[in-house]
Amino acid sequence: MTNFKTVTAGVLLIGDELLSGRTQDTNLAEIAKFLAPLGVQVGEARILADNAETIRDSVRAFSDAFDYVFTTGGIGPTHDDITADCIAAAFDLGISEREDALDMLRQRYAEEELNAPRRRMARIPDGASLIDNPVSQAPGFQTRNVFTLAGVPQIMRGMLADITHRIEGGAKVYQITISTSNIGEGDAAEGLAEVERQNPGVSIGSYPWFNDDLRGINFVARGRDKAQLERVRLQLEALVKSLL
Template identity: 45%
Template sequence: MTEALGTRTITAAVLVIGDEILSGRTKDKNVGHIAERLTEIGVDLREVRVVPDVEEEIVAALNGLRHRYTYVFTTGGIGPTHDDITADSVAKAFGVSIDVDPRARAMLLEYIAEKDLNEARLRMARIPAGADLIVNEVSKAPGFKIGNVIVMAGVPRIMHAMLEAVLPTLDTGPKMLSETILANAKEGDIAGPLREIAERFPGVSIGSYPFLSETGPNTNLVVRSRDPELLAKAAREVADMVAARQPAA
């Protein structure tokens, strides 16, 4: 993993590909995991899009995202069936050819016998020209990285393996730090003073997250910043505000 110089923010987007996600037949289990892992290493996930298995829509979304963010992660659409068109769409977006890659074919043969490597399964070895392969320790069919685009499977277990393989190769920025304060109040009751604190700390993100506890409505206040000193100051003001609103013992 390469630590970025200075305070440069490293950004990312996720492009989820598949009719089954849009129809509700398959529930996405990848975006949250990707977001969590990127946050841990200092990469800001800024956008998530979901597109159908339609080449022109994949190409348009990919070209829009890859020119805007440091990295784009795609999930889904690199399997053996006719509607797995992600690899072809990525090749079209980059204007390169695509064919069976001998490296990818060799990886498949670690999992599939030569006699069973039919035309459909061989589709999983079709890689855009110039791409680097991403190892898949689960089923061997690789993902790939071309430019700033990282193409991964949609099956969560396989996607997780591919993500872990690629994370050490990424540039990273300063890690986002956070502190959580229990408000012991309804969100609407503290919105005003919380807004005043947020205005005094423009470099800090302050969010309120209501939930229902056993004793009734409550709110978690989450303070985030890459600057530990600024985080501490803002969190202290939030904590003091919360303490001042508590009834006397």
């Protein structure tokens, strides 16, 4: 078995609205799909309330635990936008309004529109590098291995373009899916476990689906060795055939 380089990321999704059921997060999947071709796997995600201590502690824990950390949300102009301060607190850094960040805001706002709340969006932890925001100009920023992005999906997506070149990826994780119907998950379970045992480095998941009267299972195998994954595909197809 070849030794593939594993690179992982943690994702912190910040905002009361994500926990109340009011807003459905879509940023996690977007970030995961952005990272997959770079060879970075999301290891854990947390959805956090607008609470300074929790955000600070989670940033610290994730910065230690993962190669990269992404935060989304809480960098706008209003009083509930506290992420920048929490990042600074997590790393014991100062935070202040920065001229290069203000310059970005000036692309959008006339000088008289740059009131105190909008200038808050130019407050950046010391030493952080700015992340371009092609949608609404107010920048994101990178502090060590932590990327701090906007929460609005359109803006978040725009910022990802300025992150690709900052990531040192690992071996890409490939994925195959075998979709079946008329098979019981419990009947396939032993065979699935056996295929996984025979293929170190490959993880196999079994996901039942329901669609009106139809039901079935998707078997999903993931691994970094493409040739091995093709062998797993054949083994899973043979397993399915044996159960029909």
